[in-house]
Amino acid sequence: MSSSYQVKSTINDPLHLQADVLVLGGGPSGAWAALAAAEDGARVVLADKGYLGTSGATAPSNTGTWCVPPGENRGQAVERRWQRTGGLADQRWMLRCVDQAYENLVKLSEWGYLFPHEDDGQLYIANLRGPDYMRFMRRRVLKAGITVLDHHPALELLSNGDAITGASGVDRQRNRDWSVEAKAVVLATGGCAFHERILGATGLTGDGYLMAAEAGAHLSGMEFTGKYTLAPYETSLNKGLPYRWATFYREDGSPLLDANGEQVSNGIGEREKDIAKALIAGPVFARLDHAEPALQDWLRRGQPNCFVPHDRAGIDPFKDLFRITLRAEGTVRGTGGIMLATADCGTGVPGLYVAGDAASRENMTGAVSGGGAVNSSWAIASGWWSGKGASTHARKSARKAFRSMSKPLGEAGLRPAGNARADLHPAEIMEAVRAEVIPLEKNYFRDGTTLHTSSERLESLWNDVRQHLHAEGVERVRSRETASITASARWSLASALARNESRGMHRRADRPGNDPAFARRILVSGVDAISIGEAQISREGIAS
Amino acid sequence: MIEIVSASRCIECDICVKVCPANVFDAVPDSAPIIARQDDCQTCYLCEIYCPVDALYVAHRAEGHFPITEAEVEERNLFGSYARALGWKRGKAGGTEHDPTHRIRVAAV
Numbered sequence: 189m190s191s192s193y194q195v196k197s198t199i200n201d202p203l204h205l206q207a208d209v210l211v212l213g214g215g216p217s218g219a220w221a222a223l224a225a226a227e228d229g230a231r232v233v234l235a236d237k238g239y240l241g242t243s244g245a246t247a248p249s250n251t252g253t254w255c256v257p258p259g260e261n262r263g264q265a266v267e268r269r270w271q272r273t274g275g276l277a278d279q280r281w282m283l284r285c286v287d288q289a290y291e292n293l294v295k296l297s298e299w300g301y302l303f304p305h306e307d308d309g310q311l312y313i314a315n316l317r318g319p320d321y322m323r324f325m326r327r328r329v330l331k332a333g334i335t336v337l338d339h340h341p342a343l344e345l346l347s348n349g350d351a352i353t354g355a356s357g358v359d360r361q362r363n364r365d366w367s368v369e370a371k372a373v374v375l376a377t378g379g380c381a382f383h384e385r386i387l388g389a390t391g392l393t394g395d396g397y398l399m400a401a402e403a404g405a406h407l408s409g410m411e412f413t414g415k416y417t418l419a420p421y422e423t424s425l426n427k428g429l430p431y432r433w434a435t436f437y438r439e440d441g442s443p444l445l446d447a448n449g450e451q452v453s454n455g456i457g458e459r460e461k462d463i464a465k466a467l468i469a470g471p472v473f474a475r476l477d478h479a480e481p482a483l484q485d486w487l488r489r490g491q492p493n494c495f496v497p498h499d500r501a502g503i504d505p506f507k508d509l510f511r512i513t514l515r516a517e518g519t520v521r522g523t524g525g526i527m528l529a530t531a532d533c534g535t536g537v538p539g540l541y542v543a544g545d546a547a548s549r550e551n552m553t554g555a556v557s558g559g560g561a562v563n564s565s566w567a568i569a570s571g572w573w574s575g576k577g578a579s580t581h582a583r584k585s586a587r588k589a590f591r592s593m594s595k596p597l598g599e600a601g602l603r604p605a606g607n608a609r610a611d612l613h614p615a616e617i618m619e620a621v622r623a624e625v626i627p628l629e630k631n632y633f634r635d636g637t638t639l640h641t642s643s644e645r646l647e648s649l650w651n652d653v654r655q656h657l658h659a660e661g662v663e664r665v666r667s668r669e670t671a672s673i674t675a676s677a678r679w680s681l682a683s684a685l686a687r688n689e690s691r692g693m694h695r696r697a698d699r700p701g702n703d704p705a706f707a708r709r710i711l712v713s714g715v716d717a718i719s720i721g722e723a724q725i726s727r728e729g730i731a732s
Numbered sequence: 733m734i735e736i737v738s739a740s741r742c743i744e745c746d747i748c749v750k751v752c753p754a755n756v757f758d759a760v761p762d763s764a765p766i767i768a769r770q771d772d773c774q775t776c777y778l779c780e781i782y783c784p785v786d787a788l789y790v791a792h793r794a795e796g797h798f799p800i801t802e803a804e805v806e807e808r809n810l811f812g813s814y815a816r817a818l819g820w821k822r823g824k825a826g827g828t829e830h831d832p833t834h835r836i837r838v839a840a841v
Contacts, residue, residue, distance in 0.1 A: 238753030247753070248776035250833060302829040312834045319781060319818065320828045339755060360755055385794040390754040390774035424775035424794040432840045483839055490833035492817035496777055497792035500810060 203359065203366040205335065207233040208582035209575070210355055210370035212342045212396065215244025215388075216564070217544025217571035218376030219325040220292065224575025225374075226332040230582055233368050234334055235357065237341040237377075237391045237665075241326040244378055245388035245520050245545070246318045246567070249427065250491055251560035253293060253568070255314035256286040269562075273554030274692040275707045276409075281551035284531075288572055289565035296321075299328060316564065340366055341665045344598025345373065345399045345540070351585075352403060352539035353594040360662045369594070371582035372539045374574045375400060375526065379519035379545035380676040382625050383618050386419070386426040386515050387493075393669040394519070394676035396546040398715070400526045401675070402597045405535040406713045408548040408723070410524035410676070411683035413625065414632055414693035415557040416464070417521065418455050418474070421511035423497040428559075430487055430494050430505070431455035433478035436463055437509055439471045453478060464514055464632050473509040516626045521557045522693065523549040524680065527711060527723075532577025533570050539581060543567070543574040550709060555692025600654045600715065601664070601671030608658035614670040617657070620649055625677045634684060635698040643681045650674055654716060679712045686710050686720045733773035734790050736802055738811070739764045741787035747823065748779045748788060770797065777814050784823035786812030 209225040211218045214236030222234045236243050256265045266282045293313040297303055301324050303311050329336060342357040346367070356367035380394030397407060417426040418434075436444040436452045436459075444452040446462045455463055455474065466472045479487060484506055488495055498505045519525055525548040529536035533543055544567040553562050599605070624642035625631050653674050659667035687710050689703035690696045711721040734756055737748075742764035749757045749765050753776070758768035764787075775794035780786070789805045791798035805811055819827020 238755065239751050242751050242753040242776070242778045242782075244753075248774075248778055250831070252833075252837060304829050304831050304834065306834060315831065315833045315837070317818075317828045317831055317833075319778060319820075320825045323825050338750065361749075385774060387776055388753075388774065390772060390776075420792075422793050422795045429836065429840065483836065486832040486835045486839070488817075490831055490836050492814065493777065495817070496814050499813065500792040 202364055205233055205366070205368045207231045207335070207368055207370045209233075209372050209374065209578045210235065210368045211374045211376055211575070212355060213244070213376030213378060213544070213546070214238070214240030214336070214338070215376065215378055215544060215567065216246050216322065216325065217546070217567040217574075218374070219322070219329050220568055220571025221374045221376055221541075221543050221575035221578070222329050222334045223332055224572045225579040226334050228576065228579040228583070230579040232334045233337065233370070234329065235337040235340040235342055235355070235366070235368065237339070237395075239338045240329065240336050241323050242319075243388070243391050244322070245392065246316070246564065247322040248387040248493065249318040249560065250315070250493065251318060251564045252315050253289060253313070254286060254561045254565040255290060255293060257290060258287070262286060273556055274702070276550050276554030276691070276709065278551045285552060285566055285569040288569035292568045292572060296324070337366065342377075342395065342399070343602060343664055343668050344596045345403050346594040347403065347597055348593045350538060352537060355399075356596060358662055358664060360665060363662050371585045372541060372578035374541045374543055374578050375546045376543045376571065376574070377546045379522065379525060380673060381518045381520045382516060382622055382673055382677065384516045384518065384626065385424050386517060386520070387424050389520070392518070392520055392545070394672040395669065396542070397526060397679070398600070398672040398675050399597070400535055400537070400540065400542065401713065401715050402599060403537045403540055404713070405537050405540065406527040406711045406721070407525065407679055408527040408709050408711050409550040409683070410519070410679040410712055411687045411694050411710055412523040412550070412555055412692060413518050413680045414634070414695060415517045415521040416514040416628070416632055417517055418463070418512050419515045420497045421513045425494055425497055426515040426517060427491065427494050428456040429491060430476055430479075431474065433476050433483065434474040435477055436466070437473040437475070438466065439473070441509070444472065464628050467514055468629050472512055474512045475507070475509050476505045477507075479506055514628060514632070516631065518625075519676070520545055521559065521563070523553055523555070523558065524683070525549065530577070531573070532580070533574035534577055539585070541574040541578045541581075543570040555694060557693060598668070600675065601657055601659070601668040604654070604656050604658045606655035609656035612652055612657050614657070614666045617649055617653060617670050618673055621646065621674050621677045625680060632695065634694070634696050636685065636696070637698070639681055639685050643678070643685060646674065646678045646681055650678055675715060678718065682718050682720060683710045683712055733770055733775055733794060733797065734767050734779065734788065735798060735800055736789035736805060737764050737767060738787040738789070738802055741785050741811070743785055743787075745784060747782055747784065751782045752779050780812065781815040781818060781820045782823050786815065
């Protein structure tokens with residue numbers, strides 16, 4: 189194994205690197221992809237928008253994994269989970285995911301990550317503490333000789349007309365351009381949180397979706413963006429677990445009651461809809477008063493970030509009422525993303541692979557949220573497969589990635605189709621997009637008429653972005669994020685209109701209930717002109 | 733969002749400039765880093781735990797500025813409070829082996 193080498197680099201000139209595999213994104217799936225490719229002897233570059241170790245939705249959090257040990261019960265565990273997926277998941281993908289995730293979790297322990305022990309002395313590997321896990325992964329990646337480019341957001345993919353040949357972007361701390369020629373690229377860019385202020389969302393702007401769509405890849409499940417999680421009002425702490433022991437109240441202090449007159453408690457179950465309705469009507473408050481003292485201690489020590497906002501606000505959440513909100517999570521805890529065309533996480537575009545939340549997670553969790561656990565195991569497994577797939581592709585690839593033959597694929601936010609307009613501001617466009625895809629009354633509870641109206645507004649915003657949005661230097665990062673968020677919102681609305689039923693987190697008031705005719709995937713493709721397609725649940729291309 | 737870089741505590745190592753995933757800070761020669769892009773802060777608190785001298789304070793409000801004085805943060809012993817809760821010390825990771833989250837998950841079922 190050798191590290192990638194620099195072709196040319198001085199402080200003022202653009203940075204050019206060559207690699208076998210380029211990984212875009214430094215969350216868990218990107219780190220696992222880089223490690224898998226390096227293990228095969230590939231020269232790997234990992235470029236992250238932020239910092240490998242703190243970027244992504246995992247690093248600021250504490251996440252369970254979907255951890256199913258090998259053995260006879262594993263088929264049953266998968267079957268039970270599949271029953272909750274709205275019929276859209278694929279048990280073969282689920283089985284190979286739990287197997288690969290388990291293998292890699294054991295690797296983590298062997299490498300020296302310190303898991304806690306259960307009372308019987310068994311190691312408990314079904315939980316990963318985000319800051320520690322991602323710091324550990326950074327060390328492991330550096331130890332493997334992988335070149336890490338922090339604060340190097342990618343702006344666009346490069347192609348020679350037949351295959352993806354790398355990517356380019358900007359080093360935002362030095363304000364210089366970079367490009368990496370690579371025989372294969374892994375998109376590990378995360379989901380799209382539509383600029384909601386949740387943990388990790390700063391980098392999760394759907395950049396990979398736009399890059400993939402520009403290269404001709406399909407997206408799948410983009411209608412499944414109706415996942416919201418409780419958080420203390422105006423905070424970033426979208427962690428649902430403590431609300432398992434909460435009761436809920438209106439502003440006047442009266443208990444929130446459900447349709448049967450029962451007090452609403454346990455906010456992470458079926459009662460979430462009652463809380464969403466109440467939040468549309470007015471402020472809602474919570475108190476974690478169902479937590480016994482022992483549990484209070486475990487919560488404080490096990491989920492310390494959940495208590496940081498309370499401690500700083502001077503609130504005891506076990507005794508005091510605190511105001512709450514439901515935070516939109518887009519495709520981060522939703523399930524939509526880039527469609528997987530092959531078992532090694534290929535996108536169908538030669539040389540382009542996808543991992544983690546950048547990929548559709550319908551194979552794993554269908555129409556319902558995978559929460560932290562399934563998504564965490566998926567990041568591990570898909571990261572590993574995509575890294576192997578990319579390194580295999582690089583090895584087989586006889587061609588050399590000559591820079592002169594590659595052209596950049598980026599359009600919206602980089603190269604406006606019409607005249608650049610100085611009066612277009614990314615922040616204003618993003619607020620206008622958010623007004624259509626964030627409010628509970630539009631996106632948690634959906635109906636066809638509202639979706640149509642939102643869709644028309646998004647078309648107009650897209651026209652502004654595509655025709656007129658332009659930026660130079662580091663400002664291109666923001667204009668490109670704006671384009672990615674606007675494009676992701678359009679795909680989400682187009683898919684939500686196409687799914688003329690309710691299923692999982694896609695709740696259509698005008699079409700309540702499942703329609704068996706819709707027990708299939710909704711695909712979208714195209715950037716300016718959007719095409720809708722469908723797919724039966726994939727029955728091909730799986731090889732464990 | 734990030735509110736305070738304590739000039740009295742800061743040792744000018746610029747680790748926060750490097751690790752902030754939102755690129756909120758700018759390094760300043762011979763001085764503490766400045767909060768250059770506060771509105772980009774995602775309120776993840778990670779800069780605090782990476783800081784080797786607990787010189788940073790992130791307020792709980794994620795939407796907009798939340799004024800607080802350094803004196804109040806000192807007085808309430810809030811510098812480094814998240815790092816202490818995790819078991820991180822002087823910017824070094826630690827404490828995962830004592831995480832009791834598995835007990836919570838059993839109780840949640």
